[in-house]
Amino acid sequence: MQEANWTQVSEFILLGFSDRLEVQLSFFLLFLLIYLLTVIGNLGMIVLIQTDSLRHSPMYFFLTNLSFIDMCFSSCVTPRFLYDLLMSRKVISYNACATQMWFAATFATTECYLLAAMAYDRFVAICNPLLYPIIMTKNTCVQLVFCCYLVGIVISIVHTASIFNLFFCGPNEITSYFCDIPPLLRLSCSENHVSQTILFVLAAFVVVLNAVIVLISYICILSTILRMRTSTGKRKAFSTCASHLMSVVLYFGTMIFMYAQPGGLEAVEQDKIVSVFYTIVIPMLNPAIYSLRNEEVKKALKKKLNKKICLHQPKF
Known part of the structure; x- marks a missing residue:
């Protein structure tokens, strides 16, 4: 069959x-809460972070952007998912699908x-x-954050255009x-070997x-921490890295499982579970990980809460 004789679909289900x-309904309530x-x-x-002295630290400048990205990432997927859970026919137009993917x-x-x-x-902070x-x-x-956004935009354009x-x-x-990319590749009528590649x-x-960059950084960090003489210094160094390392393991683990393995287009059901984890669950977990594992964030939060309590206490 020639491509000229094919009729392009105008919507997806x-x-x-x-x-x-x-x-x-159960999924709607669960994912609405998430x-x-x-x-x-x-x-x-x-x-x-922006209302505390933490905003002057490079680590918390990056964390602010991570929170912004997580919120936006979840927002480009979850609201549509919640809407579809209430609909009997879950239809998305061709252009809306391309926009969501981008x-x-x-x-x-x-x-x-x-x-x-x-x-x-973290490598520079601990090793130098x-x-x-x-x-x-x-x-x-x-400049680093700008490059992150720029590369993200360029690569997503390549992905969306190829699909x-x-x-x-x-x-x-x-x-x-x-x-998402894998399920759309399964639907293609034309040869998609180039897009898969x-x-x-x-x-x-x-x-x-x-x-690999993260792994090398943390190998150097761990080596430096182990050479520290005081247990206090070791604990402080570990506490500043533990939350970030946890986020990295969760995020990169699911992304590698989903996209960076050859022949990864076949497992339909496990793809759904993994994609829920990295698009919906991880963006919810990151603030909890950083607030519970990071002493400076906990101190800033306690300071804000104590300030609010003092403001609402009756004055005699």
Whole structure:
């Protein structure tokens, strides 16, 4: 069959997880709660940092951007998912699908690079503490974050263009709850070997490369920590790295499983579970990880709460 004879679909149907009403209502309540916690947690983290002296630290400048990206990443997927859970027919237009994919790919890619930049920041802070103020200046941090966003945008354009240059002649049922790359590649009527190769190469370049940068940074950090003479210094160094390392393991682990393995287009059900984890659950967990594991964030939060309590106490 020639591509000229194919009729391009104008919309897609998102199959999601189940068509049973009681299951959909349960999912709606669960993911609505998760989304509200995601927005409140990440927005709260941004406000806390920006209204405290923490905002002057490079680490918390990166953390502010991480919270912003997590909130945006979840917002380009979850609200649409919640809407579809209330609909009997879950239809998304061709253009809306391409737009959702572009936004999701942009924030997912940007987060990979940002986590690597945060690992580099921790490496300089612990391994070269005397040079830290000289290396990690405000301009350097802004430039690093700008590059993260720029690379994220460029790579997402390549991904979206490679997918939506393919022909989709039917069926038009996406075996997911949002317009993700693997389920769309399964629907393509035209030869998609080039798009699969682009997906794998770019995923390896983005995820694996940044994961290696993080790994090397933490090998150096661990080596430096083990050479420290005082247990207090070791505890402080571990506490500043533990939350970031936990976020890295969760995020890169799911991304490598989802995109950076050859032949990763076949496992439909496990793709759904993994994609829920990195698009919806991890953005909710990051604020909790950083607030519970980071002493400076906990101190800033306690200071804000004590200030509010003092303001609301009756004066005699």
